[in-house]
Amino acid sequence: MTDKDMLFDYLLRLGDNSLILGQRLAEWCGHAPMLEEDLALTNIGLDLLGQARMFLSYAGEVEGKGRDEDRLAYFRDTKDWRNLLLLEQPNGDFAKTMARQFFFDSFQYLQFEALSNSSDDRLAGIAAKSCKEITYHRRHSSDWMIRLGDGTDESNERMQRAIDELWGYLPEMFEMDAVDDAMVADGIGADVAGLRTKWDAYVNGVLAEATLTRPEDSWSVRGSREGKHSEHLGYILAEMQFLPRAYPDAKW
């Protein structure tokens, strides 16, 4: 991999994370537990979609083969997607959606805080702008973790189950591979492995306040950066990419 290839891959990871989670949140539209929450979820979805567009546009430019944000979003198959496995997991109930959001928000917050100091100005700019959005996302999902954890018996059970079901997808967030190492070495990327301690401290604090139990690290899955995804991603793409693929000559 050349430096350019690595930066391209790195930007895809960032953009794909935002896009796939935004796509998942879009599924909630019109179905949230209350109207106010419908507006909150779409606000977060819109932020994520905005991030995705900035990263994918930049990725396309770095690659230099004429692919724009839509070409990258609509014409890549499963093996070329770089989003974390956590984010392609189905929404489940509101507890599961919020748990997924919370784990990722608190990760992305730290990741983007680091990236806002990137030596790559454009990347730093996107990260700094997004960091403000994510600060709000994290507040929103943390509030819900605490409300549902320390709410009723039913909500506590549902939230605990959600955490247990998602726990094994979390270690992947902190994995470093050759691309990460190279990006860190160049001062472009974030050392995500190094963020784990801070993330643990924040997450443990919220879980404790929410009277939720931090699960044992008994299982974990990985592979998204090599294009090894769960079966869910294929369906997300089938739905998302349908129109441009069915009518490849059309402009929309």
Added chain:
Amino acid sequence: MSNETKNEHPLYEVFIRSKNGLDHKHVGSLHASDAEMALTNARDVYTRRSEGVSIWVVKSTDIVASSPEDRGSFYEPSDDKLYRHPTFFELPDEVGHM
């Protein structure tokens, strides 16, 4: 009230300062389980187009309001005190703006 029996989230009134230098203005209401949720909901519902720099939320039941029947006793007594308004005083044009 039906709200309590049915476990509906209480109603909050939302006031927004659109920019520094202006007063907070009532923009509408929403439901929330507590003050923090009311504040974040207000942000999501009422500032989607950068309408604000500051938000107040207050439980609707905490607002004390005058009633329309008080109109006579509250507001009409000031109607005959025209000397409170600058236009009450006629000054010659030569004096200029005052």
Added chain:
Amino acid sequence: MDVIEQELEELETAFQAKVDAEQRIEPKDWMPAKYRQTLIRQMSQHAHSEVVGMLPEGNWLTRAPSLKRKAILMAKIQDEGGHGLYLYSATETLGTSRDEMFEQLHSGKAKYSSIFNYPTLSWADIGAIGWVVDGAAIVNQIALCRCSYGPYARAMIRICKEESFHQRQGYEIMMTMAQGTKEQREMAQDALNRWWWPTLMMFGPNDANSANSAQSMKWKIKRQSNDDLRQKFIDATVPQAEFLKLTIPDDKLAWNDERGHYDFGEIDWDEFKSVVKGNGLCNRERLQARIEAHDGGKWVRDAALAYAAKQKTRNAKAA
């Protein structure tokens, strides 16, 4: 005439005088019981329409053909939710609760605009909804900005301001498709064919058959008649369709120089009644989706309240 009746008559006269003088009625002001009921019915129906209206468009959100279109559509559907919320809030000032309104919607007692019982079958439907359905709604809503009930009028002003981009985005989708490939043009025409007549029905029955209209006009809850608003919409929309080179599916549609308006064909009111009665393609799905969201979300709302109660107790103890 006893004293109470006489008092009531005086109040009603004073109320009508206030309305005639274009003064707004505010929540705590005295108002005839029927005025209150009519407003609750109309405003809650309007709120329900906004919220149910999120569903046919939400149906395409995950399949929007570009990221830009996806973002625009998401923002638009979010606005619809916001508008529902403004309207529920305004209705609550009349002494009903949002939960009561939901119950009426879910039990079938309250209606919502029948237009949302039609399915969105292609991406062009998203264009058609923005262009003609929102276009029709805006004509209605601009008239309502001068409604005699203050909270309703204020909600409408806010909504009209926010809606101004909705129709444009729909028209832009139609324009792109009408000027696109053969398949896209066909999709655009097909969408217009399916949405045109149901859109005209949105304005309600002809004036001659509109039971509540006269009283609502007198109370200035309604400011223009159904037929006038419908005509206004048609006159504005025909040139827009011509620009797109799309055909409005009405043989009788023709400019009438004498009237200074377009003539148009008779609406199939039997179809309208049939869809209202439950024979639309999506009546059951739409209602079921709303019921599931509300009932399915009960545990979330209960948890939030339970947490708030615990916090209150803790804070009281700490103090």
